[in-house]
Amino acid sequence: MHGLTRNARDWEPVAERLAGDWKLYVLEMRGRGESAYAPDPLSYVPLTYVQDVEAFLAAEKIGRYVAFGTSLGGIVTMLQAATRPERLAGALLNDIGPVLEDEGLERIRGYVGKGGNFPTWLHAARNLQNGFGDVYPNWALEQWLAMAKRLCKLQPSGRIGYDYDMRIAEPLRVTGGESGFDMWTAFAKLADVPTMLVRGALSELLSAATAAEMQRRKPDLDITVVPDTGHAPLLDEPEAVSAIDRLLERVEERERQSA
Template sequence: MADWDDGYWWSADGLRLHYRDYPGEGLPILCIPGLTRNARDFADVADRLKGRHRLILIELRGRGESAYAKDPMSYVPLTYLQDVQLLIDELKLDRFIMFGTSLGGMITALLATSNAGRLAGALINDVGPVIDPAGMARIRSYVGKSISYPTWLHAARGIAETQTSNFPDFGLHDWLAMAKRLCRLTPAGRIVYDYDMAIAEPFRVPGGGEPGVDMWPVLNALKDIPTLLVRGGLSDLLKPDTAKRMLETLPQMEEVVIGRVGHTPTLSEPPCIAGIDRLLARIAAAG
């Protein structure tokens, strides 16, 4: 039996969207995954924190069990923002914490601007107001490419071929675990990536895939709450100078750097686990 309940809500344009709901006593934690990810990306975090907190693992439109968009140009941050805000309002969350990985970190910062006083703390995983062009070019090179594999082992090896630079210390067990986070088994018995390939469409226009607003002023919405910035030491998306400016901008931000990991840390690394525990303790202390 699953440790979570399946929850659903509707977007403004009529899409049925999905989240996993893990029960717990403490403040709810909304978890928003990265561009090509799904709720499974936060399963380890939820397994560790369930009971202590309610965890709501969101699947953005076009990912996992959430419906695919009729208009692929709706796969942009401002639409995701509207979708998640509808869920927050539907669940009547008076106060909550947010964990966001990459794209999810952008959405977290954007949501902070419209939820002042409700957001108690935030984790931003390997993203900032400036996205390094090298990282964006790498994302554009793979997103939306339809690939299938005959077995999970083939999927693990295929992912390793493109991601080894981000996780140089991964072994086969780690790659298999990543494959099962990223992919799903089709009725035909093939292993495919668990997202709508059309999410790549916005990347084909100038500026596509970017938030569409200057994120430095947006970041100020996090100034008065405990925050944790997780950065991969090998990240090609979040560079040290950007992280340094973020820390200067946000006095309550702590940085945890995961050595020999690129974009993005899994949040299961021991320094991440310790950093999350410190973040939650700071949030509790702040009342």
């Protein structure tokens, strides 16, 4: 599950690598990508996304599954654990934890819902580079262009804009709108679930202290730090690729033992 302003295209590198061995479902939350925009913008909150995911799982008759969640998607994953932990065969939390740092939240509030309108893909890429160059300091222009094509779409006007409903920002103006739940309680429900935490070394949203506390509360939590990367890793970095493989190996071993 993708992050706040993202969509299914974020998972292209992961999906291309794993699709031969795993059955993958790459979801787009309401208001993003090909999913419909919500009539009520105040429904753009994690508890609603959890209900949407549960409806999808029921429709597809999916019992147990491994959940991958980046940022907001990781919050949804933890909230899923809070309600039905027995269905999670494994979980990957990408640069997200029960505590969100104020610095990171303020940065998100500063750009989400502000829109953007660009004449070319190069302009869109340069705009992203100007706004997030400190998050991915070693990226070349080619990588910024790839990011622009994941985050944006060609509009009917012929110009390029972000591929989400700008009104997703409205719940963030409400205190507690990030989750509306005690996330440490939700995280605790992952106690018996093989879990991988991937953290960007430069992350402003997930601190090293929070990651350490997560591991203190869940000693078998596997933590991988992606160097020279902020919020959030794309999961195609060598460190993240190895982390995903380790998690899936743990899941397979656990499932064999319980069969």
